[in-house]
Amino acid sequence: MEKDKQERLRSEDWFNPGDPKSAFIHRSWLRNQGYPNDYFNRRPVIGICNTWSELTPCNGHLRDFAEFVKKGVLEAGGVPFEFPVTSMGEILMRPTAMLFRNLASMDTEECIRANPLDGVVLLTGCDKTTPSTVMGACSVDLPTIVVPGGPMLNGKYKGERIGSGTFVWTLKDKIKNEGFTAEDQIEAEICSARSAGHCMTMGTASTMACMVEALGLTLPGAAAIPAVDSRKKVIAQLSGRRIVEMVKEDLKLSKILTREAFENAIKLNAAVGGSTNFIIHLQAIAGRIGVPLHLKEFDTLGSKIPLLVNLMPSGKFLMEDFFDAGGLPVVINQMKEHLHNDALTVNGKPIGENNKKAECYNSEVIAAIDQPFIEEAGIAVLYGNLCEDGAVIKPSAATPELMSHRGKAVVFENIEDCHANIDRPDLDIDENSVIVLKGAGPVGYPGMPEVGNVDLPEKLLKKGIKDMVRISDGRMSGTAFGTVVLHVSPESSIGGVLGLVQTGDYIVLDVPNRKLHLEVEQSELEKRKAAWTPPQPAADRGYTNLYTRTVQQAHLGADFDFLVGKSSSVVKRDAH
Template identity: 90%
Template structure:
């Protein structure tokens, strides 16, 4: 791209504003860290937004990564300033990290806008740190590049690959039916997390890394490089160099995040077997940058796309294998007939040009489009009286025989109700039943946790049954699998029909025809609605109260309603 060096840098309003007093204040206190005079003389100022935290294990290595980004920024003539933002770790945070995604996005947005930054590097890793920082950056709309932290090395347990996250969902069955001991569990824990980085399955963290690469927000090939691979550090350094050039070119997020970019991301997500969480995060990002994107487009654009990547939970390999096979650039090249190849990326080139020479080194991991692992694998969006505004299912991780199913509902009002009763010997449930979980939507939980893939009852597992139809207004981990209907909207806690379902009701699922129907008459539903009362809001203060009062429903991306859109980068008032 042609450079425009005539444009005044945003940071100059702080460091050279024409007012000696303001300039003195802004520069003098920074000098106590030993910065030389030329740091304040028209060099692009780059903010390194770091989601590092020891409480976010997936991001525990990002403190070191920031130094490589700084090196690149300095080499390109910029000035790096690292700053922390709220780090949302899926592993430890209660009640769910998703509750705090929007809070982290607010932190990111206001930290960027309030400070003298010309461009931003986002250091991300665990599930919500990627969408939250991108959402916040979109609402400011400066030149921005993402550096994904990278997946862990492959887990290896007793000679077999063990996928972080995916293995967990088999644990109950292994303990109950396969003699899996406490010693086995400790060994498996160690083997499944053997290096720095995020989950190495195609879970939500890997999906988010692929999402930002497919959107054009990373340098080519960034998504799949393992966290501990030296090439990840090189990518961080090169990203530091590139953001300085992006500032000079005025290559803002809004020039990259076009409708074409979002459509590319939807199709690529289908091809890699990405997480259902992709939907709710991509919609929130689109809402911030101002690109119209409705839930149905995830089906119309992505559901007919073939599955090209053989990774857990939809397949058998892991992210290290994906990287060794050529990574996302190979998928993008294979998918070229389906993509907008002219979509701009952060390196100033079109996505098609960036990946036109990508080579596949293992067709067991990445299939050619002429011979995919599954012919049609994208996420399906369902509608019906049970989900007026939609619900989603991931066919590539489901049981084909259950994609058309009719069964009797077994209802759990809360996740605690489910935990307490799912294994009761006298529970009236069999493999043909449909498990219905209420109260786990954005408002109801609050925060929409990853509990939709409810553990099967013990007596069903003892029959050797591995899957049942499960329906909820919550989410599930991208590492999970099963015939699980998620994101039911409107949710049960705000008056959605899901909240009216009773044990014994018949539900019909027809994924091929995109239908989810509760076989209860409108008259009976009206009677139930008349006596239904919403759950009491247990949160009367703080951020959680703000969240439950303003969060949108799942089909809109679950952003806070007042955060949709953006305010830009201008701040007209000085602090002094």
């Protein structure tokens, strides 16, 4: 329903406040950009939040996209203002882009709140740029729409599909065992990233795009369109038009991000074989908008959902194939019996209505609900004395034979220890061992990096071993695969039991019964805890110090404790 005509736009408090001096100040300097008078006269002001950066290659095309959004805003009678926020390139940032997700969310939140904006368009792409901007927008709660940047075109290498991200996890094996040369590597690098866009596997970037569409924050079908496809530009322009209407309807984020929307997202993530990183980001978003969401619910709601999408790393196809087959609308339609079909979306219609006519054009890529690729494919949440607050594993990317396993721990105190020693010929390790990596949690690394899928030892790769059980308090790339237990909480660096594990201890992984257990007597663990010394803080100043002092554990979404919730869009004091 359109706003009452007498209701003031938020931006009018800047441009038409009733005080001539304030109006002069706010409008005058903007006029040096050549804006006409009607830009300041009761037209919805739309902020275009751009995560473009040359240091974020996945988002390198978003400057162009912003122009299409602006067209749409102007066509609908709004006024567009583009602004930058912290951009996180997954590939380049050290020690990990995840360290800066919360910083980018703060940047987004404060930029939106501090400026005369009535609605917001989020331009996103690379992994953390989607959750960070959504988190920040949630804390202000204005009408908001997301335009995902889109995946790269399919990688092709020597006649075969090559998935950006996924291929790299096989590189060590190829070099050691398949005669993969330096020249081969250069060619594969070029072939795996041949157009603008983010990873074209069902990695974290694609998962995040599917997440925001599943939550109802994009126009229907937006997630899978390749970055260089002209239809992506059309979506950007239509999103510009739509956000103006959302402002008139007062369709805020809190009206879309309901409990039902989060449940839909969890189930659809399972159906597409999405990344484990989905969990930590969705929880953070839920915490900002005020919807209770417990880690265990990702299992109870999603673990029995069938896998309907055959994409790397759980399958063999890529995002361009997914789009050509019909994209997420097909999955939503197939999943209608499992979803809240009346959940509202940004186009003002329920998600079920938006997708009820979606057709599948390739059943090798998207399966029917009654003929899935895997019967139960969602993420499993484990508990036990090794992870009192939980840990996660992605069964669809793991080895079935290792889902129930007992093995001797081979412990690495940190990632440097692992890199230095994993390939030692005299390392006492075999395929039945359990690799344990400490110091990879939010506080310990800091930032909880994607190092959980530790490379297998060279001597086992030479034996033909392709997978082993690995356990850490870190994350892994959504492009990765293997029997990898992640997000162990509480983490090793704050006194979690993971920090007490010693080489030679036996660990039991029992995914069917959702257990992860360290076979060490409680009395012995208490002795170890008494002798345990916490590691030195990662930093004594600056942002990293703030991060390690205030970050929550993985099972809560790794947001800052002081950022949970929202502060509304109201700013009571002017600057003048």
